Amino acid sequence: MNTSHYNPFAERINNVTPSFIREILQVTKQSDVISFAGGLPNEQLFPIEQLKKSSQKVFENYGSQLLQYSNTEGDLQLRQWIAKRYKRQNLHINVEDILISNGSQQALDLLGKVFINKNDPIIVENPGYLGALQAFRLYQAKFLGVDIHDNGMDITQLQQTLSSNKAKLIYAVPNFQNPTGISYSEENRQAIALEVAKTESYLIQDDPYGELRFSGEQKSNFMSLLPQQTILLGSFSKTIAPAFRLGWIVAPQEIMKKLVIAKQAADLHSNSFSQAILYQYLQDNNIDEHLKKLNHYYGQQKNIMETAIKQYFPQNTKLTNPEGGLFLWCSLDKKISTLELFKTAIKHNIAFVPGESFYTGKIEKNTMRLNYSGADSFAIEKGIKDLAKIIKTKSN
Ligand SMILES: Cc1ncc(COP(=O)(O)O)c(C=O)c1O
Numbered sequence: 148m149n150t151s152h153y154n155p156f157a158e159r160i161n162n163v164t165p166s167f168i169r170e171i172l173q174v175t176k177q178s179d180v181i182s183f184a185g186g187l188p189n190e191q192l193f194p195i196e197q198l199k200k201s202s203q204k205v206f207e208n209y210g211s212q213l214l215q216y217s218n219t220e221g222d223l224q225l226r227q228w229i230a231k232r233y234k235r236q237n238l239h240i241n242v243e244d245i246l247i248s249n250g251s252q253q254a255l256d257l258l259g260k261v262f263i264n265k266n267d268p269i270i271v272e273n274p275g276y277l278g279a280l281q282a283f284r285l286y287q288a289k290f291l292g293v294d295i296h297d298n299g300m301d302i303t304q305l306q307q308t309l310s311s312n313k314a315k316l317i318y319a320v321p322n323f324q325n326p327t328g329i330s331y332s333e334e335n336r337q338a339i340a341l342e343v344a345k346t347e348s349y350l351i352q353d354d355p356y357g358e359l360r361f362s363g364e365q366k367s368n369f370m371s372l373l374p375q376q377t378i379l380l381g382s383f384s385k386t387i388a389p390a391f392r393l394g395w396i397v398a399p400q401e402i403m404k405k406l407v408i409a410k411q412a413a414d415l416h417s418n419s420f421s422q423a424i425l426y427q428y429l430q431d432n433n434i435d436e437h438l439k440k441l442n443h444y445y446g447q448q449k450n451i452m453e454t455a456i457k458q459y460f461p462q463n464t465k466l467t468n469p470e471g472g473l474f475l476w477c478s479l480d481k482k483i484s485t486l487e488l489f490k491t492a493i494k495h496n497i498a499f500v501p502g503e504s505f506y507t508g509k510i511e512k513n514t515m516r517l518n519y520s521g522a523d524s525f526a527i528e529k530g531i532k533d534l535a536k537i538i539k540t541k542s543n
Contacts, residue, residue: 163284166277167504175498181530183452183517184498186325186473192441193388194432201427209423217419219411221247221395225426229381229395236368244397246406247417251355251382251394253410255282258351258378260409261402262315263288270308270317270348272300274505274514276325279318279353292508295324297467299331302338314348321369323356323472326505326516330470333366340372348376349402355382355394356472358438361446363470370397378402383425385473386438391421442471448519449475452527456517459535461542473520476502478513483541485515491537497530 154161168184175182205213220226226245233240248254255278263269263286271280273292280290291308294301299321308314319339321331331339343350352369369377382394396406410416452475456466465478479485485501492498502514519527 159285159287162287163281166281168277168500171498171500174493180493180496180498181522181526181533182498183519183522183527183530184500185521186518187521188385188389188441188473189444189520192444194428194437197432198388198424198428201424201431204431205420205423205427208427213420213423215419217416217422219246219407219416221245221417222419222422222426225422225429226395228426228429233370233397236365236371238368238370240370240397244399244403246396246398246403246410247422248394248396248410249392249414249417250384250389251353251380252278252282253392253413253417254380254394254396255279255351255353256285257396257406257409257413258316259283259286259288260413261405262349268312268314270305270312270314271507272319272324273508274326274502274511275318275507276320276353277504280507283318290507292506294508295327295329297329299329299335300339302335302342305339305342309342309346309348314346317343317348317350318353319350319369320353320356321366322354323359323469323474325356325472326474326500326502327476328467328469328472328474329476330363330366336367336369336372340369343373343376349378350376351378351380353380355380355385357381358386359442359445359473360471361442361449375399386434386441387425387428391418391425393417393421393425445471445473445520448522448524448527451524452517452519452531455528455531456535459532460538461535473518475517475519477515477517478502478511479515479538480542481513483538484512486512488515488537488541491541492534495533495537497534497537499534 171184175184226242229245230240230242259282265287266289268291269283269288270291270293272295293304293308323330350369370379379397383391463480467476486503489501500516503510503512
């Protein structure tokens with residue numbers, strides 16, 4: 148076969164690179180690296196014994212039916228559970244408006260499939276979640292980045308972007324954003340909702356971290372501020388376990404019908420076996436107790452990391468102050484490139500994610516994402532102290 152100039156691949160895949168974070172994760176798995184790079188929930192907190200019991204129980208209760216093909220929308224009882232849980236946020240969600248997906252990552256892919264034509268303008272947070280950028284890039288979206296500040300989206304930029312482009316989608320992570328850890332303030336949410344209501348755009352609220360709050364007050368969901376134009380995503384990855392690959396999409400019926408078609412074509416349905424185990428777990432255990440444990444631990448880890456950074460990093464370091472989730476966002480002196488810092492740090496067995504990869508607009512090269520959920524207290528303290536020494540060598 149003569150393949151010298153022949154490129155058999157579709158345009159959409161040729162323009163997308165592998166995720167930098169996935170590549171870093173490969174490195175961090177290999178040795179004694181202290182990793183602040185991943186967005187991994189802490190393995191010590193997985194409810195292993197309870198899940199073992201749930202697995203046993205579903206085999207006993209459902210027998211071979213458990214291993215059969217199932218429906219595209221997902222387990223009805225699990226969707227009822229999700230709908231009921233939203234009542235705590237005063238949201239009245241119909242079960243028919245919920246589709247179970249393979250994590251919220253698949254939800255992003257399905258939304259790309261359903262909405263994005265080549266060069267369609269899509270508003271994204273700058274910096275924003277890499278996985279969403281990758282998913283939408285495959286559908287050849289044109290990204291319009293709107294800057295993220297401590298209180299949320301830059302409203303002036305959002306107004307300008309919305310008025311000069313007919314953006315189909317606005318992608319937002321308003322609670323404990325990935326990568327910055329910030330949350331949109333109540334005023335910011337209301338201002339965004341006002342602007343979006345003037346348009347025909349849909350706002351995707353991606354909310355995998357919403358239940359991981361260790362301080363502060365819950366803010367309004369866009370589904371209550373902008374019900375006709377919000378698509379809401381959720382996930383069990385960070386609250387229970389990512390290996391189940393279970394998340395969900397809440398969307399109005401006209402969108403849901405398209406999503407179901409896209410999902411049928413993609414995989415027929417999400418793993419019904421893991422849906423059954425997860426539902427059994429939710430029946431037999433108190434999820435709020437479990438979340439309390441997680442949030443207590445993550446809050447502690449965040450404080451340890453914050454204190455260590457304040458103690459060891461240079462005085463002019465800036466840090467976000469997350470009220471939940473898994474990440475801190477750190478800005479160093481403008482002269483420092485965190486990509487260069489990363490190359491040295493990894494030789495000293497410390498990993499983090501350089502900020503560059505998260506930008507679609509203007510890049511701030513001196514930024515980095517630090518995860519505090521994966522490493523234990525001792526490793527956080529040591530890793531930050533060692534990283535500070537390397538930063539010092541770059542500052543001189
Ligand atoms: C903002 C955001 N959305 C979606 C995902 C994907 O999560 P999952 O597919 O495991 O539900 C992640 C994972 O880190 C995330 O940070």
